[in-house]
Amino acid sequence: MIVKSATLSSLLLLTLCAALLFSGITRAAKIRYSYDVSAVYDDNVRRAKYDADIREDSLLNLSWQANSKVWNSQYTQLFLGARAELEKYSTFDTLDNISYGLNLRYRFAFGSGFSSPVYALKFDVGGIEAESEMRTSNTASAGLELNTWLSNTINLTAGYKGKFRDSRSEVFDTMEHQFFANFDLELSPRHLLYFTYHYITGDIVSSATPKLGFINAADAIEPDDAFGGVAANQFAYRIDAVSNVITLGYNMAYSRKLSFDLSARFVDSEATRDASIYYERLLLRASLIGRF
DSSP: OOSOHHHHHHHHHHHHHHHHHHHTTTTTSOEEEEEEEEEEEESOTTOOSSTTTOOOEEEEEEEEEEEEEEEEOSSEEEEEEEEEEEEEESSOGGGOEEEEEEEEEEEEESOOSTTOOEEEEEEEEEEEEESSGGGOEEEEEEEEEEEEESSSSEEEEEEEEEEEEEESSGGGOEEEEEEEEEEEEEEETTEEEEEEEEEEEEEEEEEESOOHHHHHHEEEEEEOTTTTGGGGTOEEEEEEEEEEEEEEEEEEEEETTEEEEEEEEEEEEEESSOTTOEEEEEEEEEEEEEEO
């Protein structure tokens, strides 16, 4: 069962914290809610190199967010938010998890013109409760974004995000640095194409049968409880790597509060210590996105 007692305790704590935080600002600011219901296909859930280790799966992803503007001036805005997300896998249900967090976003600008850049500082703290005990973690991230209109139909968002994860296992204690750029192309008021590129340096975790190359490249190695562990000779490896991630997507708005989204994400990761250690991954996603 995906929701264990620890998960319920964490969700109750998050709900209580969010309620206390939002209750003090309800009179001054409106809380906006959004949700995302997605079906995802992943052709390499283990982030493995060799065909013998590669596994594919599909999953249901449900996410919910609440955000409120708690400060507003001519050129600055401060937002407070809470989030919760569920991932339910079709085959490898030990990967099932619930993640949650609280976030703070500070937006500012130096002008009010159409093409004037808008900047954002973002902070998030939260956690992951997983069926795989070694994947249960505390998480934190911080980032800086820039958003600007390049033309009447092309919008650019670019920036940096640092992500930290402290898990119950050494192998999932990870740190990564992301540099990204996203281009939105408005085809019409209801139709949008987007392209996103991420350059990521830092830790990846690959799950596979032991091989000398993986062992030499890894900073940490532990039996992987999601794929059978020692009994099945399956181990997780934390490896320092460089990843290039490309996402192509299409969004169609049914209304101001509901849209449908299709995307394909291509991932290519290569170990920094040994270029022969790498993996490729494709994720296909169909989402229904709403707000109220």
